[in-house]
Amino acid sequence: MTPSRYAPVDHPGATVPEGRRPWSVTWPQYAPVEITPPELRPSALARHVPGWAEGHVTPEQVSDWDQRRAGALVPFNLDERGWPLHPHGRTGRTGRNLGKWGENQAADPIVIAGTGAQRSVLLITRDDIGVEAIPGGMVDPGETAPAALVRELREETGIDLADQRPVILGRQVVADWRTTDHAWVASTSALYRLPEQVTATAGDDAADAGWFPFGSLDQLDAAVTAAGRTLYAAHRPLLLRALDHLNQNGRS
Structure with a gap:
């Protein structure tokens, strides 16, 4: 579940109990905090893509996941939507505040x-x-x-x-x-x-x-x-x- 409201990028995120951190554990109520900064939000990317970032609004737009996974320093999986999953499990935060997805x-x-x-x-x-x-x-x-x-x-x-x-x-x-x-x-x-x-x-x-x-x-x-x-x-x-x-x- 991805909330529509954005929080400050330094928000600590939703609390994730250790037992619910693994992606293999089902947690329907999980609601991570969206921390994407203004310059990487959809409306901003439609106007201008910062030089340090890719322009994909969501991971579904990324076409080279096979290549990215093959070259990864730490192996990671994709979920059923084709979104990359943090190798250490749930973080309590969602969105992107880095140059690339994954x-x-x-x-x-x-x-x-x-x-x-x-x-x-x-x-x-x-x-x-x-x-x-x-x-x-x-x-x-x-x-x-x-x-x-x-x-x-x-x-x-x-x-x-x-x-x-x-x-x-x-x-x-x-x-x-x-x-x-x-x-x-x-x-x-x-x-x-x-x-x-x-x-x-x-x-x-x-x-x-x-x-x-x-x-x-x-x-x-x-x-x-x-x-x-x-x-x-x-x-x-x-x-x-x-x-x-x-x-x-x-x-x-």
Whole structure:
């Protein structure tokens, strides 16, 4: 069921009990909150399609679902209408606040400098929601994830690591703030190691860029909080994965 009334894009959505999150569980009364922003609503798309978005008003208008599913970082299914279903189940939100219906691929470079007590991680202050996050962003059409990792890092921090080969940490759905039942973000996260900090300059999509101590997630949290800022919740699992990799491989 899709309500006709739109809610603010930051609406938390309808409450979804854990037992009713799986799509395999029947829930006739499910009423997700519609959070499509004004520029992606049918009347607006009829006049102008933003350069970052596809013009399809609903997923039924998408003709290449076989191709999209084959190239997905995380497998997903379609419902009886041909609409894509979030791989983790119901979100309590519907509509689209991302460029594409279904999976939107992102690249998140995690840059670590130094070792031991001097180890630090590079973060940016996102200019859209004002939180501390990994520098990264969406993969452009026709672009590979490795190329996107280098481009996003360069655009957002001014740091060029094109000559380095990172360790791919994983490919997973992230809890992006724009997520809905039918549009979500899946990220390729990668780890870069530098011997010491280099100068970072805030650029595209970043209000600030800088280094924070990274001995543990608790230490990072404390440093970010001390700076009067908040760590982006969606990136916490990615940062934890980076820490696990460093610890398991004996790289202090």
